[in-house]
Amino acid sequence: MRIGELARATGTKAETIRYYEREGILPAADRTDSNYRDYSEDHLTTLTFVRRARELGFSMAQVRELLALSDHADKPCQDVDQLVRDQLIEVDRKIEDLTALSNKLKEMVRACEGERIGDCRIVESLGGKNCAISRVSDPRG
Amino acid sequence: MRIGELARATGTKAETIRYYEREGILPAADRTDSNYRDYSEDHLTTLTFVRRARELGFSMAQVRELLALSDHADKPCQDVDQLVRDQLIEVDRKIEDLTALSNKLKEMVRACEGERIGDCRIVESLGGKNCAISRVSDPRG
DNA sequence: TATGAACCTTGTAGCGACTACAAGGTCAAG
């Protein structure tokens, strides 16, 4: 498949795909006789992963790490175990936060359906001190 | 509370806090006699919310929307109902993706514990065509 | 009282991750 098709299939700009190749995020595609990039199903899978991971707030560096983990899934385990656990903690924390936010939004929908006009303050889902976990360390480095 | 304290409490640079104020993300703080910004508990809550929402992949524009929803929680409901529903769809989609990723990572941890060396290919959690939802439209505008 | 850290201001510039556009060329379908 050519770059345009891959772009349409993943909702990514062709320029961004070439950018990912330059950055080593996406492996270089084979080339046709006419020097067009020729992508495989694996490329589609990887690019889809990259886009979703980015949407979920992972940095390029973290995406690189996750891709590397994936590549080494059947290699020596001890090497990657801690990395996997660290990622898992972050992922589960994100799920917790999003679940809290989702619940607040659902509360609002119910309130709007007229069941009851509640005081649905969205910010409290993630911002309140009554939040499940109190995190203080810098979240972005 | 002064800017440094708020910065430490939220893991945000003081410069970023002032930037948020310029951008209208965080309401301007009161000033002390000596012209220092004087933040309230509400500021802390809001800033915590903003930082977490950003971590979760929401753009500044989306954060603005969420804050606006929060402000209008007790205002005419019909106006914001569709906005809330749209946000809810996006949030729940993120939760789904993260849950899939979390499961893959947990699989890897189990494999590393020696129970069984599986073929935990992380990319398949978000990248596979066997993914729950197949999304095609551009994810970032 | 003086040092130094923490704050204030305005302004500029860098970074990460794209996104866009230019300029010039190749290739394949209608």
Added chain:
DNA sequence: CTTGACCTTGTAGTCGCTACAAGGTTCATA
């Protein structure tokens, strides 16, 4: 044989910070 999708290199713009400069004020402490 034109049109559109692709190729290349390069530059520059956007968003969301982040850093640093330069100059000034405030405040705790030695």
